[in-house]
Amino acid sequence: MWTTASKRFGLASRNSPGTGTEQTLPKPSLPFRTAKRCTDPALTGPRPPRYLRGNAVSQGETELVEVPVDSTTFRSVLGQWPSGVCVVTTIGPHGVHGMTASSFSSVSLDPPMVSVCLGNHLPSHALLGAAGRFAISFLGKDQAHIGRRFAGQDREITDRFAGLEWITTPNGCPVLADAVAWLDCRVAHAYPGGDHTIFVGEVTGAATPRVISPLLFHSRNWGQLADPLPATIRLAVDAPPPDHAGCVPDAFDPDREDDVLDTIGRLAALGLDEIVCVESETTAASPLQVRRVLQDAVVRVRPNHLRVRLNGRNRLALVNALVAMKSGVSRFDVVTADSGLAGLPIDDLLHLAHQLEVDHQLEAETGRSPGAAAGRRPEAHHRPEADRLRSELVQSRTDLAQLRE
Structure with a gap:
């Protein structure tokens, strides 16, 4: 062969x-x-034909003949x-x-x-x-x-x-x-x-x-796996900025990519059913960096879930949302117009989902009240370790900010 x-x-x-x-x-x-x-x-049985080729005849029938397979x-x-x-x-x-x-x-x-x-x-x-x-x-x-x-x-x-x-x-x-x-x-x-x-x-x-x-x-x-869109996205509406052990702040800072992915992997190993990647409210994330982080983060979190909180003030917010969906993310934090929060506007994401023929569910419809943090926190015996990992990540962000200054 x-x-x-x-x-x-x-x-x-x-x-x-x-x-x-x-x-x-x-x-x-x-x-x-x-x-x-x-x-x-x-x-072994009879030798099967190695190749069948159809030859059209006048009556429109097809004659099958054995021919060698050309290279x-x-x-x-x-x-x-x-x-x-x-x-x-x-x-x-x-x-x-x-x-x-x-x-x-x-x-x-x-x-x-x-x-x-x-x-x-x-x-x-x-x-x-x-x-x-x-x-x-x-x-x-x-x-x-x-x-x-x-x-x-x-x-x-x-x-x-x-x-x-x-x-x-x-x-x-x-x-x-x-x-x-x-x-x-x-x-x-x-x-x-x-x-x-x-x-x-x-x-x-x-x-x-x-x-x-x-x-x-x-x-x-040479290539890699294709990226199908999710059939349905789940939206948490007007959830406050997450501040718990399963949250990864400034997840799309290119200078901290290795630290972010390492933290996500270790949080997933603790058994958290959901980890939240949060975009910085001061530094806009590029679609390329969102792709780099989420494509690997989704793999590390499986079979649990990854949620993304994007900054709606970023001009590329919808592009980043599309990139996130193509990277395997189906859970998003969104905000309403009068919430005063910096998240991704729900109307914009719903419009994008409609254009992509992707269904949506508000988390209130799935048994979770909008803004609730249920399902995000680790088990009690894992929380000290999760808090320590998050503290290390926050400290690395602080150290990097001081170096930049």
Whole structure:
């Protein structure tokens, strides 16, 4: 199921077979059990047609005939299947080795097993087969440059491991310290797959160092998950500015992005059912920064909820509301015209929701009185820790303001 045309892109995937910069090595003897192809007709059954093409005839009927699949069509079809991206690493007699791949799949939960397909012509194939062990680092949305590096697309880089932070697994293979997740594997089986080998690895170690949306590969392009609008938004009307442990003030300050996301993650770990990100009343948030924060914050808070309180005096308030919805937020604090509060006007947000065909619910309709803070506060035994985290964030904001002055 693999072709050679995408050597140009260096990906070992369904629609790109591996880095074109690698040289062919002799096939090693593998130190583990390999599977033989089944040739018994009773088990395999009749050979199915490889491709069906319709030929129009005069009566308007369609005749189906068997024809071979041409490589252009095959590449085009497989290019429509999106996949994640990972870096496969192993060790050899001359050190560590790695390559980009999207040909990864889970195989079994008990015992935990995964598979990765490598081209038989690649040095990675020979090294992984000889070592009998490998590791997989899943890449995040902001790590396309690492994917390109290990796909051989950055020709000026001679040492692909240089300048990146690595962790050595118990099996001795390197994994990215800031990967979305990583797996440490021991080769259990190797199956022939045309011009590739399907390596099945038994997972001996795993971790999720960083919570962030994954990097995707589709039709020879790098991308990330699409952002559907929510079906319904929930609005808390004329709620006073939140001042409790689940509130993250100045959440869209670009100089405090890492602190904000870290605080959100730690508050979520305490079991808060809702965390509120508040825009500063003095410094307008940019849509780009709202996107950067909320896209990651929503992932960190799941399965609980994230609420956003935007500043209605910001000229880009509605743009930020749209960005928030596209980032996965469905809960907003809004204000009425005569409230005197600095929140997002309810009429403006309702108009935007109507234009986007997004339904809305006032929280009074869902059992919560407007302005109430129910559902926002942490459990009593978690409150001291939540208060401490919030105090740290407020202190970091104060320190940053003093530095700016």
